[in-house]
Amino acid sequence: MAENSPDLGGKIGYVVLGATKAEDGTRSVSYRLGGESDLPFIGMKTSLGSIPLVAFEICDDPSYWSPIVTSYTGDLVSDTPEWATAAEQQYGADLVRLYLTSTKRRGFDDFPSITKVTEEVLSGTGLPLVVEGSNEPAIDSEIFQRCGEAGQGERLLLGTAEAGRYRSVAAAAMAYNHSVVAQSPIDINLAKQLNILLREIGVKADHIMIDPYTGSLGYGFEYSYSVMERIRYAALKGDTDLAMPMIASAMDSLSVKEVREADPVIRDDIAVAWEFYAALSSAVAGASIVCVRHPKTVPLLKLAFRELWAGKKPGEF
Amino acid sequence: MTEMKTAITLGNASLKKKLNAIEGPFAYEETAYHLPVAYALTGRPVHTAQEAIEVYNLTNENPFVACESVLAFSEQGPGREPAPYTGFIGDAVLRKLGYSLVDGSILGLALVIGTPGNSDTASRICRELQEKYMLTFLAGDVVPSLSSASVKLGLEYRLIPLGSTSIHGVHFVDIITRVALMFGGVVPGDPGRLLAYANQRAKAIAIVFPGLDNEGIALVDALRLLGIPIISLGGYEGGEWTTTLPQDAVREGMERKGIKVTVTAIPIPMSCSPAFEGKSIRKEEMYVEFGGGRSPAFELLRVKPASEVTDGLIRVMGPEIESVKEGSAVPLGIIVDVAGKSMRKDFEPVLERRIHNFVNYGEGSWHVAQRDLIWVRISKDAVKNGIKIEHIGKLIATKFRIDFPDLLDAVQVTMVTDLQAVLAGKKEAEGIYEERDRRIQGMKDTDVDLFYSCTLCQTFAPNHVCIITPERPALCGAISWLDGKIAYEISPSGANQPVEKGVVIDRDKGEFEGVNRFVKKASHGEVERCSLYSIMEYPMTCCGCFECIALMLPEVNGIMVVNREYKGDTPSGMSFSTLAGTIGGGAQTPGFAGISKNYILSDRFLQDEGGIERLVWLPSLVKEELKERLVKKLNELGHPDLFEKIADETKATTLEELVAFLDEVQHPALAMKPLL
Numbered sequence: 001m002a003e004n005s006p007d008l009g010g011k012i013g014y015v016v017l018g019a020t021k022a023e024d025g026t027r028s029v030s031y032r033l034g035g036e037s038d039l040p041f042i043g044m045k046t047s048l049g050s051i052p053l054v055a056f057e058i059c060d061d062p063s064y065w066s067p068i069v070t071s072y073t074g075d076l077v078s079d080t081p082e083w084a085t086a087a088e089q090q091y092g093a094d095l096v097r098l099y100l101t102s103t104k105r106r107g108f109d110d111f112p113s114i115t116k117v118t119e120e121v122l123s124g125t126g127l128p129l130v131v132e133g134s135n136e137p138a139i140d141s142e143i144f145q146r147c148g149e150a151g152q153g154e155r156l157l158l159g160t161a162e163a164g165r166y167r168s169v170a171a172a173a174m175a176y177n178h179s180v181v182a183q184s185p186i187d188i189n190l191a192k193q194l195n196i197l198l199r200e201i202g203v204k205a206d207h208i209m210i211d212p213y214t215g216s217l218g219y220g221f222e223y224s225y226s227v228m229e230r231i232r233y234a235a236l237k238g239d240t241d242l243a244m245p246m247i248a249s250a251m252d253s254l255s256v257k258e259v260r261e262a263d264p265v266i267r268d269d270i271a272v273a274w275e276f277y278a279a280l281s282s283a284v285a286g287a288s289i290v291c292v293r294h295p296k297t298v299p300l301l302k303l304a305f306r307e308l309w310a311g312k313k314p315g316e317f
Numbered sequence: 318m319t320e321m322k323t324a325i326t327l328g329n330a331s332l333k334k335k336l337n338a339i340e341g342p343f344a345y346e347e348t349a350y351h352l353p354v355a356y357a358l359t360g361r362p363v364h365t366a367q368e369a370i371e372v373y374n375l376t377n378e379n380p381f382v383a384c385e386s387v388l389a390f391s392e393q394g395p396g397r398e399p400a401p402y403t404g405f406i407g408d409a410v411l412r413k414l415g416y417s418l419v420d421g422s423i424l425g426l427a428l429v430i431g432t433p434g435n436s437d438t439a440s441r442i443c444r445e446l447q448e449k450y451m452l453t454f455l456a457g458d459v460v461p462s463l464s465s466a467s468v469k470l471g472l473e474y475r476l477i478p479l480g481s482t483s484i485h486g487v488h489f490v491d492i493i494t495r496v497a498l499m500f501g502g503v504v505p506g507d508p509g510r511l512l513a514y515a516n517q518r519a520k521a522i523a524i525v526f527p528g529l530d531n532e533g534i535a536l537v538d539a540l541r542l543l544g545i546p547i548i549s550l551g552g553y554e555g556g557e558w559t560t561t562l563p564q565d566a567v568r569e570g571m572e573r574k575g576i577k578v579t580v581t582a583i584p585i586p587m588s589c590s591p592a593f594e595g596k597s598i599r600k601e602e603m604y605v606e607f608g609g610g611r612s613p614a615f616e617l618l619r620v621k622p623a624s625e626v627t628d629g630l631i632r633v634m635g636p637e638i639e640s641v642k643e644g645s646a647v648p649l650g651i652i653v654d655v656a657g658k659s660m661r662k663d664f665e666p667v668l669e670r671r672i673h674n675f676v677n678y679g680e681g682s683w684h685v686a687q688r689d690l691i692w693v694r695i696s697k698d699a700v701k702n703g704i705k706i707e708h709i710g711k712l713i714a715t716k717f718r719i720d721f722p723d724l725l726d727a728v729q730v731t732m733v734t735d736l737q738a739v740l741a742g743k744k745e746a747e748g749i750y751e752e753r754d755r756r757i758q759g760m761k762d763t764d765v766d767l768f769y770s771c772t773l774c775q776t777f778a779p780n781h782v783c784i785i786t787p788e789r790p791a792l793c794g795a796i797s798w799l800d801g802k803i804a805y806e807i808s809p810s811g812a813n814q815p816v817e818k819g820v821v822i823d824r825d826k827g828e829f830e831g832v833n834r835f836v837k838k839a840s841h842g843e844v845e846r847c848s849l850y851s852i853m854e855y856p857m858t859c860c861g862c863f864e865c866i867a868l869m870l871p872e873v874n875g876i877m878v879v880n881r882e883y884k885g886d887t888p889s890g891m892s893f894s895t896l897a898g899t900i901g902g903g904a905q906t907p908g909f910a911g912i913s914k915n916y917i918l919s920d921r922f923l924q925d926e927g928g929i930e931r932l933v934w935l936p937s938l939v940k941e942e943l944k945e946r947l948v949k950k951l952n953e954l955g956h957p958d959l960f961e962k963i964a965d966e967t968k969a970t971t972l973e974e975l976v977a978f979l980d981e982v983q984h985p986a987l988a989m990k991p992l993l
Contacts, residue, residue, distance in 0.1 A: 141422045145413065171419035174500050175412045189775050189812065196810040201419060202500055230779060234841050 008236035012036045013205050013243050015179050017095070018128025019155045027154060028126030031094070032315045033209070033288040034245040039232055040284055041308075050317060051309035052283040054301045055130060055291040056093035057249070058083045060117045064101035066254040068271050069293050080117055081124030088125045091298040094314070096121065097130035097249075097291050103143055104135045111142050118150035130157040130181070130247075130291075133169060140168035148172030157181060157209060157247075163194050170203050181247055183211035186223045188230050192241045199241070209289070210246045216253040217278045224248070228285035248282035249291035250275065272296045280304055319527075321534065321556030328535030332383035332484070336373060339366045339390040347407025350498060350505075352389055353491040354381040357498060360506020366390070380535045384487035388480075401460070401470050401478045405488055408495065410472070414452065415496045423475070424450040424520060425576040427567075428489040428540075430533060431526030431550075432458040436466035438550075438563045442524060443468060445567045447475055449578050451522075454479050456486035457533060459526060483533025493519050493543065516544030522570035527552025546573035572623075575658075577722050583715045585708040587699055588680040598683040604700040605641050607649035609685070609692025613739050616651040616691050617746040618669035626656040628718075628727035631710040635735030638695070638705045649693060650733035650742040653713060657725040659806060664724070666753050667803050668717070675716040682709055688750050689743055706732050724807055760787040760798070762849075762921065766818055768832065769801025772839055773812040774860030774903075780843040781860040781903035782836050784816060788921040789849055793862035794913035814839075825925040826851040844905055851925035852876065852910040853992065861901040863911025865939070866893065867923070871993050872972055873979055875933030875986035876923060880914065883936040885966055888975040914939060918946050926992065930956065930985045934975060937965040959985070 014034040019025025036049040062070050062077040070077050077083055080098070087093045098121050100114060118131060131151065134143035145168070147158060159181030161169045166182075173180045180203055184190035191210055198208055212231060214224045228246060235243035253259065253274040262270040275297040279290035283305065292298060342365045345352065351362035355372045358379065363369050369386035376382050388405070397404050406414075417423040427446050433439035439462050446453045452475050455463065460478040463470065470476045479485040497503040497514040504510065515521075523540050525547060540547060541557065548570045549558040561569045571577075583589045608614025641647055651672060669687070676684035681699025685692045695704060710730035717728045733739050762768075764787065771783040771791050783791045787798040796804070796813070804813040819831025827850030836847045846855040852867055859866075865880045868889060879893050886892060891899070900909045916922055917939075923931050929951070940947070940963065951959045962982040969975035979987055 141417070141420050144420070145416050148416070149412075168420040171416045174419055175416045187775075188779070189772055193810050200810070202502065204502070230841070237842050239841075 010236040010238045025154045051312045053094035053289045055095040055097045056087035057097045057293045059099040059101040061102040081120040084121045084124035088127050091295045093298050095128050099132040114146040115150045132159045144168040144172040148176035152176045170201050179207040181211050186213050186227050195241045208244045210244050214248040214250040216250040225285045232286040245288035247289040248287035250278035318554045320554050324531045324534040328531035335387045336383045343390040345389050345405045352385045353494045356505050357494045357511050358508045380539045381490050384484040402480050415500050423452045426521040427451045427453045428523040430456050430486050432528030433462045433526045436462045440466045440468045454489045457483040520576045521545045523547045524566050525549045585711050586703040589678045593680045598694040598696045602696050603694045604697045606646050607693040611646035612648045614649040614691050615689040615743040615746045618653040620660050621654045623656040626654050626727040626729050630729040632731045633707050634733045648736045648739035650739045652731040654729050655725050656727045675713050762786045762788045768816040770814045770816050778860035778903035780840040781858045782839040788919045790913045792911040794864040850921045856910040858903050858905050859900045859911035864913045866896050867910045869908040876931045877934035880939045886970045888972045927989050934964045
C-alpha cells in the first residue's frame with residue numbers, strides 16, 4: 001500500500017473549530033483541521049499531515065472522574081472553569097473537552113446548570129471547546145439544545161453522535177453552527193453509515209469529526225488503529241463519506257487494571273505512559289485531535305508531536 | 318359553499334389592494350431574515366413599501382409576499398396584537414423550534430385555519446395534533462373558538478395562536494422558510510432550492526375549517542406549491558383541496574405528508590426484549606399451548622389496503638385466556654394485517670417470519686417454527702401477571718410498528734382461538750403459502766435489474782462483499798434477495814445496497830459490469846472482478862460465515878461441497894475448518910467459493926463449470942437434507958441416477974477412494990471438459 005500512497009488521489013475535508021474575535025466568536029485561537037492527502041509517516045515526506053492537537057478532558061462533576069486524576073489535581077477539579085483555565089495555562093493543551101458528567105446523576109433535571117457551566121468554561125479558557133453533552137437519551141433533547149445555545153458563535157465540537165442516537169446533537173450543531181463528533185464502534189462501515197445519517201438529517205461534511213472509538217493499550221487499541229487506517233485509506237481512495245478528520249480518546253486508559261492496580265508510588269507515571277502511548281499511536285494512525293485526562297500527559301505529547309512533526313504549526317503541512 | 322376559483326382571484330386582488338395601501342419603512346422584529354418569504358425567494362431584504370411592491374411583482378404577485386408585507390407594516394410597535402396572539406415569531410424562538418424538529422421531539426408542523434362550526438371539533442383536532450407530536454399554528458377565527466372551549470394555548474402546549482386574521486397564517490410560511498434557511502442550507506434568492514426543501518423535507522400540513530375569507534383562501538391555496546397537503550373539512554367547491562371528515566383530518570394529512578408517529582413502548586403487562594428471545598417455556602411452566610401438533614395453528618401476514626386496516630386494532634375471535642383450562646392445548650390463528658404506502662406483497666413472507674422473534678421477545682411467551690407448523694406457549698407466570706391472548710396480538714402489532722416505522726402505517730392483529738375458524742383460516746393460509754413458494758421459486762436472475770449487496774461481515778472481513786441474487790442467496794444462507802431488498806428499503810444506508818447489474822460481460826460466468834463496479838468500490842479497491850456463477854475465475858470473496866465450501870478437485874475433474882457441520886476428512890485432504898481458514902477473511906480464491914446450501918439447488922450453481930453434473934462429493938447430512946429437492950431437480954435435468962453417483966463420506970474420505978468410486982459409478986464429471 002505504501003508505495004501507492006502518494007497517488008491515492010483523495011483528500012480529507014476540513015473542519016473548523018473555535019471562532020476568534022475576527023470570526024465573531026471569543027476564542028483566542030481557531031483551528032482548521034483536515035486537508036491530509038496521506039497517512040502520517042507513510043509515503044512522501046511532504047504529506048506528513050498537520051500536527052495533531054492535544055485536548056485536555058475535564059468534567060463538571062468529578063465524582064464520575066478517574067480518582068487518579070482527581071487526587072493528582074486536588075481541589076481544582078471541583079471548580080470547572082478554573083480547571084479549564086489550568087488546562088490552557090498550566091498544562092498547555094490545545095483544546096478543552098468538557099464532559100457534562102453531572103447529567104449522569106439519577107433523575108438529573110437541573111437544565112439551567114448546563115448553560116451556566118458551558119458559559120463559565122468558555123470564559124475560563126480562550127481555547128476552542130469540545131462539549132460532551134448528555135449521558136442519558138431521555139434528556140438529550142434538553143441538554144444538547146442548551147449546550148448549543150450557550151456556545152452559539154464559538155464553533156464548538158459537540159459530542160457524541162452514535163447511530164441510534166444522533167438527532168439531538170445534530171440538531172444543536174445545525175441550529176447553532178457547531179460541529180459533531182460522530183462515534184462508531186470500531187467499524188468502518190458503521191462510521192460511514194453514521195456519516196450518511198448525519199448528512200441526511202442536514203449536518204454538512206465539514207461539520208463532522210469521526211471518532212472511530214479508541215480502545216486503550218492492551219484492551220483493543222490495535223483494532224482502533226487498524227480501523228483508523230482503513231477509514232483514512234478509504235477516504236483517500238475517494239470515499240467522501242469518510243473524508244473527515246478524526247478525533248481519538250482512549251478514555252479507558254486510566255481504568256485498566258495495570259494502571260488502577262499500579263504501585264501508588266509510580267501510579268501517575270504508569271497512567272501517563274498508558275495515555276501517552278495510546279494517544280501518540282492514534283496520532284500516527286491519522287487522528288487530528290487526541291484527548292487525555294492526566295495533566296502530565298499533555299506536555300509529553302506536545303513535545304513528541306513537535307519533534308515528530310518538525311515544529312509545524314496547526315494547519316501547516 | 319365557496320367557489321374556490323373565484324375566491325382565489327378575489328382574495329389575491331384584495332391582498333394586492335392592501336399591499337398598495339402600505340407606505341414608508343417597516344420591518345419585523347428580532348429576525349435576520351427581513352421579510353423571510355420575500356428574502357428567500359429573491360434574496361432581497363424588503364424594508365419599504367416600494368421594495369415590497371417590487372418584490373411582489375418580481376414573484377408574480379406571490380400572495381405570501383403580499384401578506385407578510387401587509388402584516389410587517391400593520392403590526393409595527395403598537396400595531397402588534399395583544400396576547401395570546403404571538404404575531405411574528407423571532408429567530409431565537411424559531412431556532413429552538415427548528416431544533417425540536419430536527420431532533421424529532423416535534424414530528425411536524427400544522428396550520429389550523431378557518432371558522433369551526435363548533436369548538437368541540439376544533440379542540441378534538443388540536444388535541445389529536447398534540448398527541449401526535451405536531452406543533453400547531455392557529456390563525457383567524459379558530460383562535461377564539463378554541464379559547465371559548467378553554468383549550469390552553471401557547472408554545473408550551475404546542476398550540477400557537479399567530480393572529481386574529483386569516484392572513485396571519487403567512488407566519489406559518491415564514492417559519493417554514495426560515496427553517497429552510499437556517500437548517501436546510503437553502504440560500505436566499507434560490508426559489509428552486511426553497512421549493513425543493515419545502516416539498517421534500519418540511520413536514521407540514523394544513524387543516525382548513527369552512528368559512529375562510531377570500532384572502533385566507535388565496536393564502537392557503539398557495540401552500541400547495543410548497544407541497545403542503547391541504548385537508549379541508551368541507552365548505553369549499555372546486556379547487557384541489559382534499560376533503561375529509563373531521564375525525565380523519567389529522568391522520569389523512571400526516572399520511573399524505575408521510576409523517577409517522579414513532580411507537581416506543583409496548584403496553585402489555587409483560588417485559589418484552591430481545592434478551593428473552595433465547596428462553597424456553599417448559600411443560601411444567603406452561604399455562605397454555607397452541608399448535609406444535611397438539612392443536613391446529615397457523616400464522617399469516619397479509620398486506621391490505623389502508624382502508625381495511627385499523628392501526629392498533631387487536632381482536633380475539635374465540636375463547637380468551639380466562640376460559641382456557643390450565644395445561645391445555647388450544648387452536649390458534651395469528652392473522653396480521655398490515656398497510657403501508659411502500660409495503661408490497663413480496664414482503665409478506667419476510668415480515669411474517671418476524672412474528673417468531675416478536676413473540677419470543679415476551680418474557681412469558683414462546684414461539685417456534687413458522688406458517689402452519691407454529692408452536693406457541695404462554696407461561697403460568699405471565700398469565701398470573703394478567704397476560705391474555707389479546708396481549709400477544711398487541712405485542713406483535715406494536716413490535717411491527719416499532720421495527721418497521723417507514724414501511725408500515727397500520728398494523729392490526731386478529732388472534733383466532735375458535736376451532737372451526739382456525740381450521741377454515743388455516744386452509745386459506747395454506748393456499749397463500751403455496752402461492753408464495755411458487756413466486757419465489759420462479760424468480761430468476763434474468764427477471765431483475767438489481768441485485769443486493771451485503772457487507773455486514775466487513776467488521777471482520779474488511780474487503781468482503783456478498784452479491785445476493787434471486788438465484789444465489791448470501792453465502793451464509795441467512796439473506797435471500799428479497800431479504801436484501803427489504804433490508805435496503807427499511808434502512809437505505811445500511812449494509813444491503815442495491816447493485817445495478819449493468820452490461821453482461823460473461824453470461825455463463827455471471828460477470829456483470831455493474832456488479833464489478835460495485836464490488837470494486839465496496840471492497841475498497843481490492844477486488845476488481847466477480848463471477849457470480851463460477852468458482853474457477855474471479856469467484857466471489859468469502860467472509861467466514863459460509864454454510865458450505867465448494868472447491869475443485871482437478872484430479873477427478875469435479876467439484877466437491879462440504880458443509881460447516883461436517884467434522885471429518887474430505888477427499889481434498891483438508892477438513893472444513895482448514896479450508897475455511899484458507900479461503901476466508903475477504904479473499905478471492907480461484908477454485909474455491911463459500912456458498913449457501915440452497916445455492917446447490919440453483920440453476921446457477923456452477924453454471925460456468927457445467928452445472929450440478931460437476932458435483933462429485935457432498936457429506937451425507939446435506940445430501941439427506943436436500944434429498945427430496947435435489948432428486949427432483951436431477952430428474953428434471955435428465956439425470957435421475959446422479960444423486961446416487963454423488964459420493965459422500967461413507968463412499969470416500971480420500972482422493973483415492975473418490976477416484977475409485979467415481980470410476981465405478983461412471984460419474985458424468987469424468988467425461989466433462991477439463992476444469993483446468
